[in-house]
Amino acid sequence: MRYAIRDKRQLTANLMLLGAALAWGSTFVPCKIATASLGTFFFNGLRFLLGGLFVLAMTGRRLRGLSRREVGGGALVGFVLFAGAAFQQAGLAFTTAGKAGFITGLYVVLVPLLLTLFWRQRSGWNAWAASLLASVGLFLLSAEGRLSLAPGDGLVLVSAALYALHVILIDRLVGQTEPLRLAVMQYLACGLYSLALGLTLESPSWEALRPVGWTVLYTAVFSIVVGYTLQMLGQRDAPPTVAAVILSLESVFAALFGGLCLGERLAPAQWVGGGLMLVGMVLAQVPVRRPVGLRPLSRPAYRASPAQMLPSSGNADSRVERRKSLSD
16 A cells, blocks of 8 residues: 555656646747847846745745745755856857757756765666666757757756756755745745846846736746746655656657747657657656665655645644654
8 A cells, every 4th residue: 555655646746747847848939039038037037036926925824934944945946046047048159059958958867977976876777778868869859960069068068967956956855845935935046146147237128028028927837836836846756867857858848839839840850859758758667676785865754735735824833733844
């Protein structure tokens, strides 16, 4: 019975991560439209702050029980998220969007590599195979099998490492915090970092915001509120390597939405790439036996009940019980 419950939790987590990838992929079109009128940092600042306010409104009084770990952890992962977007944008000025998409997607390989090098947590053969398949798929999907080095490729590779670090940090924090409170802190921190840099470097025009204001609202809801919140909740029960493979399907959904909304057509190599990524996602779910002597991937120490995950006004007794659960 315990294994059935565990399998059900993992299936739910995988579906949440798949939903996050779908939500992020659907924002490809509005993001592309917004870049023609708004600076990257100003746009990111607005949508992250707006998304944070949306989640803040839903969580209500539960934020009164914020712990130092949730505030500090949110500020940390928010900064990593902001830095990843900043390096990616800097690299895009010196390389193509296709290559940038492929290099950024390399975080599916960097996640197990970083876990092995710095956290001494080795992933199974299927996780490595799934990561490599997803990387090849991303290469075919984003660059159509053609790759030449450009000056900005190194900057984009730094952003991929930061995104891999973000997945790992979320894996560590969701087991010791309440995911929605951590999510709010991440959104607000990333939004403030981005908006401060946007107001300093980009000299945004509020008149330019009016015709593309809907893109800010759409991406705030689907990319921030839906996408990143589902990532937080899904990573409670999904190992970071598996999570990275599933989340990398964002590129597949982005290509599909680009074809539907912008008339962009996929070449045969790109369809093959999308198929390889799907195979990688399935392979990542294959159960493997952990070798003796290796540390298992982290598992959450804190788990909110379904009732706790819903927005509520809360009361003093319930907040005391939640604080006790965190301290146990």
